[in-house]
Amino acid sequence: xxxxxxxxxxxxxxxxxxxxxxxxxxxxxxxxxxxxxxxxxxxxxxxxxxxxxxxxxxxxxxxxxxxxxxxxxxxxxxxxxxxxxxxxxxxxxxxxxxxxxxxxxxxxxxxxxxxxxxxxxxxxxxxxxxxxxxxxxxxxxxxxxxxxxxxxxxxxxxxxxxxxxxxxxxxxxxxxxxxxxxxxxxxxxxxxxxxxxxxxxxxxxxxxxxxxxxxxxxxxxxxxxxxxxxxxxxxxxxxxxxxxxxxxxxxxxxxxxxxxxxxxxxxxxxxxxxxxxxxxxxxxxxxxxxxxxxxxxxxxxxxxxxxxxxxxxxxxxxxxxxxxxxxxxxxxxxxxxxxxxxxxxxxxxxxxxxxxxxxxxxxxxx
Amino acid sequence: xxxxxxxxxxxxxxxxxxxxxxxxxxxxxxxxxxxxxxxxxxxxxxxxxxxxxxxxxxxxxxxxxxxxxxxxxxxxxxxxxxxxxxxxxxxxxxxxxxxxxxxxxxxxxxxxxxxxxxxxxxxxxxxxxxxxxxxxxxxxxxxxxxxxxxxxxxxxxxxxxxxxxxxxxxxxxxxxxxxxxxxxxxxxxxxxxxxxxxxxxxxxxxxxxxxxxxxxxxxxxxxxxxxxxxxxxxxxxxxxxxxxxxxxxxxxxxxxxxxxxxxxxxxxxxxxxxxxxxxxxxxxxxxxxxxxxxxxxxxxxxxxxxxxxxxxxxxxxxxxxxxxxxxxxxxxxxxxxxxxxxxxxxxxxxxxxxxxxxxxxxxxxx
Numbered sequence: 001x002x003x004x005x006x007x008x009x010x011x012x013x014x015x016x017x018x019x020x021x022x023x024x025x026x027x028x029x030x031x032x033x034x035x036x037x038x039x040x041x042x043x044x045x046x047x048x049x050x051x052x053x054x055x056x057x058x059x060x061x062x063x064x065x066x067x068x069x070x071x072x073x074x075x076x077x078x079x080x081x082x083x084x085x086x087x088x089x090x091x092x093x094x095x096x097x098x099x100x101x102x103x104x105x106x107x108x109x110x111x112x113x114x115x116x117x118x119x120x121x122x123x124x125x126x127x128x129x130x131x132x133x134x135x136x137x138x139x140x141x142x143x144x145x146x147x148x149x150x151x152x153x154x155x156x157x158x159x160x161x162x163x164x165x166x167x168x169x170x171x172x173x174x175x176x177x178x179x180x181x182x183x184x185x186x187x188x189x190x191x192x193x194x195x196x197x198x199x200x201x202x203x204x205x206x207x208x209x210x211x212x213x214x215x216x217x218x219x220x221x222x223x224x225x226x227x228x229x230x231x232x233x234x235x236x237x238x239x240x241x242x243x244x245x246x247x248x249x250x251x252x253x254x255x256x257x258x259x260x261x262x263x264x265x266x267x268x269x270x271x272x273x274x275x276x277x278x279x280x281x282x283x284x285x286x287x288x289x290x291x292x293x294x295x296x297x298x299x300x301x302x303x304x305x306x307x308x309x310x311x312x313x314x315x316x317x318x319x320x321x322x323x324x325x326x327x328x329x330x331x332x333x334x335x336x337x338x339x340x341x342x343x344x345x346x347x348x349x350x351x352x353x354x355x356x357x358x359x360x361x362x363x364x365x366x
Numbered sequence: 367x368x369x370x371x372x373x374x375x376x377x378x379x380x381x382x383x384x385x386x387x388x389x390x391x392x393x394x395x396x397x398x399x400x401x402x403x404x405x406x407x408x409x410x411x412x413x414x415x416x417x418x419x420x421x422x423x424x425x426x427x428x429x430x431x432x433x434x435x436x437x438x439x440x441x442x443x444x445x446x447x448x449x450x451x452x453x454x455x456x457x458x459x460x461x462x463x464x465x466x467x468x469x470x471x472x473x474x475x476x477x478x479x480x481x482x483x484x485x486x487x488x489x490x491x492x493x494x495x496x497x498x499x500x501x502x503x504x505x506x507x508x509x510x511x512x513x514x515x516x517x518x519x520x521x522x523x524x525x526x527x528x529x530x531x532x533x534x535x536x537x538x539x540x541x542x543x544x545x546x547x548x549x550x551x552x553x554x555x556x557x558x559x560x561x562x563x564x565x566x567x568x569x570x571x572x573x574x575x576x577x578x579x580x581x582x583x584x585x586x587x588x589x590x591x592x593x594x595x596x597x598x599x600x601x602x603x604x605x606x607x608x609x610x611x612x613x614x615x616x617x618x619x620x621x622x623x624x625x626x627x628x629x630x631x632x633x634x635x636x637x638x639x640x641x642x643x644x645x646x647x648x649x650x651x652x653x654x655x656x657x658x659x660x661x662x663x664x665x666x667x668x669x670x671x672x673x674x675x676x677x678x679x680x681x682x683x684x685x686x687x688x689x690x691x692x693x694x695x696x697x698x699x700x701x702x703x704x705x706x707x708x709x710x711x712x713x714x715x716x717x718x719x720x721x722x723x724x725x726x727x728x729x730x731x732x
Contacts (some may be wrong), residue, residue: 043692173692317683325704328540335699338691
């Protein structure tokens, strides 16, 4: 009740102070901030406006720190030969030039953590955020308007940059409120792969037989845990591990009904291991690997009419398309989408529900 | 009735002549023929056996001609500086070395036309083929065991190589019987993109609003024609063309309810053109373009919860995955599969049903 009152007040105050009519009207995807080249979307754009006066559908964030994407941070460190002062200067230079923290070499960004400072009047009664909320942005820094006043500290071990600065979230931008019941670092580790378990929840039905490739990795563990919840008593979850050690670790989690050891670069051996369990193919295969050339290892063990879900960013579109045709497999192949409705909530809830999963995340990924 | 009798007889004769027990047993995907490297599937393999004694689940084909894939043929011509005798020698050399016509530079193959000469006993009562049927193989030559006795003629204008030779089709191999009621060349032109309209038939439901990007191309025309049949009176098909001329041509076909002219490299303009018609996004977008960087132009005009189907082989997996996340779009993105059940039949039937489509194909693609 109190919450609602506060929100109403903010809307009123905002309207009183600025007046909707005087505020600039923004577009859904933030194209109003693109400076160069015109007509582009913010992500591929070379330069966007980081003027911190918000449009009517934007959110202003007081930024605590940036989590630079790993590929980008590695490149920055190498270019600076490990000198963190040089990395600092380079980050500032990039943000001044581009209006966003998009590494010009890797093209990638990262995410940020901060507190909501202002909400555009067009948004304020549509969303559940309020001023002061601590959030993580789940869209890439490569499209987020950013202004850095000062870099306070860099923690190179976890690619984290503490800053004094502001950022803008577009109306289409996605974010998650950071929960009170876990450390920020734990929430972040989970949110980093939030799309995967949420998509599994949408995709997998009771009674399905599911194969998780790369089940011992970060997204693989989450997908296995979620798949086990979804298949119920009638379905079976098979987790793939690459060696005896990892298979043992996976067995201990009890996320999978069966664990197989198979070389994912050998599609026939993956198929054979699955067939040893079922005598047939599975309904759904979920690829959580991070290595290339595993398209056929995902396609072969899946039955005709089944689904292959590729979360691996190392997936090749043409290898998947031609691979399925080459073996005459009538499977639906889906490109992993990092976003689906309520994905952050679904993922954080999974950590809350499974003590085993939470413990693994706290030990391995925080 | 007669057909069935004939088939039964063949099975009996085959069994009598060879006896199932003496025949070598093959695997579904033809891995029994892989010579190097062991454990590989036939397509990525460097060398497969082209011994023309069939295994129990193979089909022997008396080959009339090869349709070399366009990328491969261009490479062969360039390497031979246009000398067709040199191209002939090179093709023979490749097939001797690899046991299949897989261009070592492009990695691609093509398809073949021939007549069924022998059917393995394990297959003969499972399939509708009989000895003497004229078929086109719909799996790539890059995985098809082939032996060339003689190259009779090369027609460089249509990448066609007439040969005296034999080939093997695996149990998982897909093929189409060539129909009596149309020229082989017309059937081939359609079968080349057979997956696209068949997938549209599976995907599109009555009442759907569908956007076809690249609607004036070969697969785009087929997809538009099929989508119009599927959406019924309640749904709308929007076809995209890149200029006034092509838009006029597309309008004349009546395959689409609305035609838009939009630059597919500008996602926002595609979205705006679609919104001019609906005020909102479509349920399904089908990408039939053959140019890169059109992922976001497919994602933006599609509603949350909708489907994007990528037939374009120029699609980038990462651009699609990160693109959807970047704009916070909850769409299901599907990798176009060149194969689905009955795809050849569905595609040839579409040519039979639409006189307009057949006329365009005869004029443009034969």
